[in-house]
Amino acid sequence: MNNPSCDHQPQLPTPRAVFSQLPQYSAGKAPQPVPGLEQYKLSSNENPLGPVPEVAHILENFTQVHRYPDPLCTSLRHALAEEHGISAEDIVTGAGSLGALNQILATFAGTSADGSADEVIYAWRSFEAYPICVGLAGAKSVKVPLTAEGAHDLEAMVEAITDKTRVILVCTPNNPTGPSVTEHQLRSFLDRVPSHIVVVIDEAYFEFCEASPVMAGEEPPVNGLSVYPDYPNVIILRTFSKAQGLAGLRVGYSISHPQLTQYLRVAATPFAVTSIAEQAAIASIEHRDVVMQRVRHLVAERERVVRALQELGWWIPTTRANFVWLNLGENTADFTQRAESHALSVRAFAQEGVRVSIGEDEANDRFIALCQSVEYAPQRPEGTHF
Structure with a gap:
């Protein structure tokens, strides 16, 4: 095998061509610290109540x-x-x-x-x-x-x-x-x-x-x-x-x-x-009974959050999971920054919207209060597709 010349940079391994075409997975971020506020992570669809x-x-x-x-x-x-x-x-x-x-x-x-x-x-x-x-x-x-x-x-x-x-x-x-x-x-x-x-x-x-x-x-x-x-x-x-x-x-x-x-x-x-x-x-x-007891509590909290947002005139797709979707479009970045200022982390999808996990009761209260202070509202997409 020939030794590389000292005058040339060695060629480094490169990944398969498909790598240049793949998006990077963006995990939910932790909330930013805000003086005087407890931090809540609502960005990863985790169960805030933990395991049995x-x-x-x-x-x-x-x-x-x-x-x-x-x-x-x-x-x-x-x-x-x-x-x-x-x-x-x-x-x-x-x-x-x-x-x-x-x-x-x-x-x-x-x-x-x-x-x-x-x-x-x-x-x-x-x-x-x-x-x-x-x-x-x-x-x-x-x-x-x-x-x-x-x-x-x-x-x-x-x-x-x-x-x-x-x-x-x-x-x-x-x-x-x-x-x-x-x-x-x-x-x-x-x-x-x-x-x-x-x-x-x-x-x-x-x-x-x-x-x-x-x-x-x-x-x-x-x-x-x-x-x-x-x-x-x-x-x-x-x-x-x-x-x-x-x-x-x-x-x-x-x-x-x-x-x-x-x-x-x-x-x-x-x-x-x-x-x-x-x-x-x-x-x-x-201990599935305990698991489902906690799930039912989170579902009740989800329903409470959805009702509160709908009362504000916000359009929320029917959700059967432990999160809600806010179709915010160009307001996505602004809402995400406002959430950060309230010590809440949410999952933003650039120029599309925000997914917010149902968290602790206090976190859900703060999320609702944040939404009440926002002057724009998520709307149903125009046309037949998302």
Whole structure:
């Protein structure tokens, strides 16, 4: 091998070409300190009430850090199987639902045998990690605009299917706007999707759907567990990060038929879920009544926040999650700065709007007070799409 000349700078490694086309994930920021005000983080959709008390006991007494975890998370899968009334063979764990999603994309979407990119369809705006994950898998994103109500346009998503489509992502409730898909809508959609295309139902916020009030004559949000048995191409995504308050431990999972899980287990990152995380997740399952009690409180707070904003004349998309969307457009930066001056951090999407997580009761009070002081109001988008 020739030695590089002293007169030339050595050529450094460069990433794959796709890196220049990928957005960077922007995590929710911590609030800025403001003298005299307690800081509240409303930017990451975290559960401010934390996990069940038994998790603290597990963290304090765990002694097996020197041992590798069970790569199959056998105990957790069986606990989930009993809770959901399904087979443990239908469950594959991952480092959060995002880790489980990456396993799905690595298995079913990337570069075809002819060198062309597979296509992955999803609504937009939706979870901002989607385009990053799809691009890193080697596939091509096909973004379908949301309806003016901030919901999935399932008809347009069907029309976007081509012979290159391999995966479709349906985020319900949709992050960051909040609307959910109903079972009737989902089944009608699935009946029109070719059976060789994987459809991922991302239910990261399902427990908040479950606890949400349903008006008379209104169809509730879908429960993917009621649908996937009838569709061998459907995969459900769930997580312990939101309702269970285990965001820092990274536990998620997918549910699908064994015809799919046999491949997902091959793609799964070995030891992605630690033993301490597995035990914490099991404790959350065993004390689901406490988890749901906290979820119901956050849902009640969400409804209180929505009512207060609607009384101000603000348009808020119907949300079934633990956050609200403010369609602020060009006022996004100004509102974000005002929130910072109130020791609140919110999640801004430049020139689009702001997502605000439901936090502690006092944080929600301060958020409402902030909104009361703002002279502009979020409005429903003009036209038929978001």
